Amino acid sequence: MSKYIILLMVSVTMIEHYRSTSSIIPSQLLEDKTMSLHNLGTISDRTTFNNRVTALVDPLDSLQFSLARAGNLNIGVSGLRQNVRLQLFRSSSSGLTRIGSSNYRGTTPESLNFRGLQRGQYVAQIQLLAPGRTPYRMRLSRQLINDVIAEERTWNSVNTNLSAYQGTLGTADTSDMFRLNLGADTPLSLTLTGALNTARLRLVKDNNNNGFIDSGEVLASSPAGNLEKSLNIRNLFRGTYYVQVCGSTNAPYTLGMAPQSNFAVREFDLGTLGNTIVTRTGSVHDFNTSDIYSFTLADSRHVSLALTGFAGDPDLRIARDANGNGLIETPEMISYSSRRQAGIDESITLNHLAAGTYLVQVTQHAGTSNYTMRLSTGYPTDLLPTEYDLGVINGTQTLSQYIGSGMYYQNAADNIRFTLNSTRSVNLTLSGLSCDIDLRLVHDANNNGVVDTGEVLGSSANGSDGAEWIAQSLPAGTYFAQVYRWMSHADDSNYNFSVSTGDWYSSNLTDAGIIGEARYFDTRNYSRRYEVMTILRAAKDYGNIDGAELTDLRTFVNGQSTTMPDYVHNLAYKVVNSNPANQWWTGGASTRTSLGNLYAGATADHLEKLIGKWFLGLDHPTAASTTTYRYTSGALFQNGIAYQDVVQGGLGDCYFCASIAGTAFRNPSTIQNMFIDNGDGTFTVRFYNNGVADYVTVDRYLPSTAAGGRYYMAWGGGLYNNTGNELWAALAEKAYAQVNESGWLGRGDSSNTYAALDGGTLSAISHVTGLSNTGYLPLSSSEIISAHNNNRIVYFSDGGHAYTLVGYSPTLGYQIYNPHGTTSWYSWAQVQATFVRWGYSGVRIPGAV
Structure with missing residues (x-):
């Protein structure tokens, strides 16, 4: 290694902890310093230089190079084992002028990034600031966006941190790099706020480990020009990645990090919404799972959002960072749209959104979605997303949906699309409403997704909760039915929509509400009881x-x-x-x-x-004045059906008790089929009028004593709130009192009262079973035995009380049930001494007398 003696007046006074972004340091006279000088020649693209510096021997390396053209320069020093300082000097005839310096603590890599450097001669210096020695690798590049990897901080996990790093991009620091080590696969969201619009946020993976960012190694990049930036990655595999902030100078910034995309970042600012529809396009995918738009309302407005044109599955939501903490938290979400159906658009329509600033987020649920988003303040909404598509109409199609508010959900309008293959007479109904919901018919003639002048073909805007109706002859084409809440209402309502080219209902009925409800329920395989009640109630609109x-x-x-x-x-x-x-x-x-x-x-x-x-069984019979109607717990049947379930109470209806007890003994299935459990705490009960079924409904409210016990027919379990109660006999008695008001029981008093049931005959057998009866007969042992053996319901009367036969034995005699709750054996002599008449179900048995 060559040794040179150079005079350099740059004394080390303290260790710098951050890269210098100060003004250019004036030229200084040179002093004697031992250092190594290396000539790197002209830097035109990328250059890598490896060496070491050693304390006391050669603690300072100088690398001389030239720039043939003005432009950017990026320098990174990595592979360090000791703390060093990186400096860059411009060389001129008068000496060296320091133009940048970088010194991080410990072995953190050093880097300098410049924009618009003049052509000429430069010297980069590596100065060891600790005992011992360290190798280093210097990389230089002339790329516009820094492509030299030299991280200044390392993170080993992804945690929610709104300010994971705060820094400033400067003249000698146009790029900051951060290393991210992931030990497991994880989603990742990054945000960049506070920087100038020209700053960029990038996620990089150095696949070939060469220390440069090569083609294909930028996994995600935020566009320059956005007010704030974010990157949202669906899933990063375990490994090492680099987060890069680059771009503007003199721009303080905050870098945020989280495993989910709930940052309140204003990536795209739409400004203050006026009366013009705002349209934007974008894309969400695995490496950009979220786009966030911000807009402002100067006053309360109706706001509609439509997301269309996508092939994947995106979601749409609108929120407000009410507490200003930079996060979209669950209570701050105003509404969302997540339909999860191919070919169906996402849409949100809000009435009376208050003045303020709002965030609209488009997120990826699955696949890649190139989308078009529109915002409008028109009322009724002038956007036409396909929220529901009924396809080609040939007959009748129905739809049941909801307009209103829920937990973090608001929706003031729906768009329903349908198609006609030929010219047809069409009628539309909107029914089942509980507030003022209106209807209009639209043809998007230019297929631009917007309601333009002349495209509204018809409307129906009846007041209150009245049903809506539109009937027109339409040519072949695609149409939209728009269901929307009247502007001054904030109430919620389910609705039933129908569109028909003709059916029994439109041919025979005229009322929109009745037609709409009847149509809707005719296409559903539900229990018809609820549906018919709803149709009847449609007349109340x-x-x-x-x-x-x-x-x-x-x-x-x-x-x-x-x-x-x-x-x-x-x-x-x-x-x-x-x-x-x-x-x-x-x-x-x-x-x-x-x-x-x-x-x-x-x-x-x-x-x-x-x-x-x-x-609904709400017309309860009049009961004794000392009783109170209470909701009675228990089951209709407990452990099957038995004649012992029938125990007469404080009413003289022994004839009815004997009849249902005898039926329970002979034909328990008749008792079971006598009741229809409606599933809403009511039971429809069947009786027979001259063999023809007639029905009445009862609820679970039964007369009880002050202590809560039964007053009339026993219900088996004790107090009214005992879950072991068996209700069928008590409900049958109550239903018999109610059906008495129809007049066909043939009683002198046909009022809806328990008292009206006092006293009766074996005709109750026919009312319960639909079978005929013999009427009263003189006692005959042979006929009684024959009736019993032929499975008839046998009824006894002692002249003031009724009984039923439940067994016969040649040795024991006649087993007879008293509805007061006792069963006894009678000899023939006892039968003759006790009873004065009898009868049985069906016609008399020939030859039994």
Whole structure:
């Protein structure tokens, strides 16, 4: 190694801890210093030089080189075992002028990066600042963006840190590099804030370990010009990576890091939204999983966002960094759109968004998505993303969705796309509403995704929760039905939408609400009870039931009887047509009030009472004044069905108790099929009127004593809140009291009261089973035995109380159940002494007398 003696007036006074970004140091006279001088020639692209410096021997290496043209210069020194200082001097006839210096603690690599250096001669110096010696490797490059890898800090994990590093890019420091060692695969989000727009943020992997950033080694890079920068990587494999901040001079910055993309970074600032639609394009993929846009509202506005044109699966959300902490936290999310369906766009529509600054984030869920994003403040929304696509309409298609707010979710409009292959007469309905939701029909003639002048073909904007209806003849083409909340409303509503080219409903009905609800439920394989109740309630959408609505209800119930279960049609018929029981409403009170059949002009409350009476069991019978209706726990059946389940209470309805006990003994399946559990705490109960099924509904509320026990029919378990209660017998008794009001039981008192059931005959057998009965007969041992052996329900009367036969033995005699809860054996003599008449189900058995 050549040795030179050079006079240099640059004395070391202290160790610098950061790269110098100060002004150029004036030329100084040279002093005697021992150093090594190396000539690197002209630096035109990349150059690498390896050497060592040793304390007391040659602690200072000088590397002389020239630049043939003005431009950038990047220098990095790595492979250190001791602390060194890197300095760069410009050489001139008057001496050396220091233009940059870098000195980090310990063995951290040193680097200098310059923009716009003049052509001429330069000297780079490596000065050892510790005992011993150290090798080093110097890399030089003339690239515009620094491609020399020399990290100034190392991280060994990814943790959420909004200010993982704070630094400043300067004249001699246009690039900072950070090493990231990952011991396991991890997602990564990086943010760069505070820097000038020209700064860049890059993620690099030195695949060939040559210390330079080669082609293909930049995994992700933020565009220059963004207000703030971010990189969001779906998954980084374990290994070593480099994070680079480069670009502007005199730009303080903050570098943030996290394993998830929830930084509130304003990558793209859209400014203050006015009345013009803002359109931007972008792409999210594995190495850019998130784009964030910021916009400002000067006052409260309606805001619509649409994300279209993508092939992958992106998501869309809008948020506000309310606490200014630089993170999008869960409570700060206003709404999101994540449909997860190919060919379906993402969209958010908000009413009355307050003045302020907001963030819109487009994130990758799967795949690569080149997208177009539009923002608008128009009302109704003038954006036409395809949120739902019903395809080609040939007949009827329906859709049920929601307008309103939820947990971190708001949506004030939906766009529903459909297609016609030929000119058709089309009608659209919107029903099932609970607030003011409107409907309009749009044809995007120029296919630009925006509602332009002349593209709204029709609209329906009825007030309150009224149903909407649009009917038009349309040529072949693609159309949008736009469902949107009226501007002054903030309420929520489910809705049922239908579009049809013709069906039974539009041919036979006229009311939009009834047509819409009937159509929707006709396409679903649900239990028809709930659906029919909803259709009936559709007539309440404008308050009173008008003549057209009443006609439609009757047409629907009568015309669609074959599509409903028999019990549903039976109950609906009573609601919309007539039944003697409709005259009164009792509701468990001691006195009843006038109600009446449904009529044109009837109030919504009138209709609701009829629905409650027949479908919900709300018209409770009048009970004893000392009782209280309580919701009764338990199951309909416990451990099967047995005649012992029937235990008469404080009511003289032994004839009914004996009839259902005998039925439970002979045909338990009849008892089981007598009840339909509606799944909502109600049961529809079947009786027979001259062999024809008739139905009534009861709920779980049963009369109880002050102590909470049963007052009428026993329910088996004890107090009303005992989960071991068995309810079928008590519910059957309650239902019998309710159906009595229809008048066909043939009782003198046909009121909806328990007391009206006091006293009766074996005709109750026919009411429960649908079978005929023999009427009362004189006692005959042979016929009794024959009836028993033929599986008939056998009924005994002692003249004031009813019993049922549950067994016969030639040696033991007749086993008879008393509905008070006892079973006894009777000899024939005892039977004759106790009972005065009897009868059984069905016709008399020939030859049994």
